[in-house]
Amino acid sequence: MKRRTLPTAAAFAVATALLLTACGGGDDGSADSDQIEGAGQRSEQPSKSAEPAAPEQDKPDGVDVSLPADMKLVFDWDKPEDKNEAAAMDDAANYVRAIYHGIDKRTTDDAALVAYSKGQGLTYGRTQINARLEGGWTATGTRRHYQATTRSTPAGDAVEVAFCVDSTKFYSKEVKTGKVITGTPSLTDFDHFKIIMVKAPTGDGLWQASEVYVEGKAAKCQ
Secondary structure, three states, rough: OOOOOOOOOOOOOOOOOOOOOOOOOOOOOOOOOOOOOOOOOHHHHHHHHOOOOOOOOOOOOOOOOOOOOEEEEEEEEEOOOHHHHHHHHHHHHHHHHHHHHHHHHHOOHHHHHHEEEEEEEHHHHHHHHHHHHOOOOOEEEEEEEEEEEEEEEOOOOEEEEEEEEEEEEEEEEOOOOOOOOOOOOOHHHHEEEEEEEEEEEOOOOOOOEEEEEEEEEEEEHO
């Protein structure tokens, strides 16, 4: 079910979190604080419905985030009761889907990422997708996202969505040969993400990733 229609915009890039490189550091503040790092003051916008996107939904906001059958993203988390936090969590998942949609399509000029990100979130994406394009890789397998938490700014116009990632069954694959690059599962397969989601200025209820922080080798995610 389509939740809303996005305005037409020029697409600039598509990103991937496959490399799981830290952008901004791993320690970005206490979870007990009301202040969210990377979340500045922004004008409030109308919120979208708290109804979550269906896990297999290919066009949640009128943009294509579909993935091939061998590339599975599992979001094993419960939605918060707060409607803004639930909506921000939905679009954080869509941001991740958009990243891998771009990897599959082999392009840095896809509409999905520019819809779900801005600022450093978009820059992070561009950097990651370019690395995969240059390496000649795509992805295959199952990437699990779990232990998600959310917290909002007092104004409610920015939400930190934090979660763990398990990539023990998610592999790089050479585009030309189809060869899957596997290895022995280890701590390097576990990462902890914090994504700052902000309300888009369109007022359509869209949330965009504005900052991405990644802690690699996250023992707390094992």
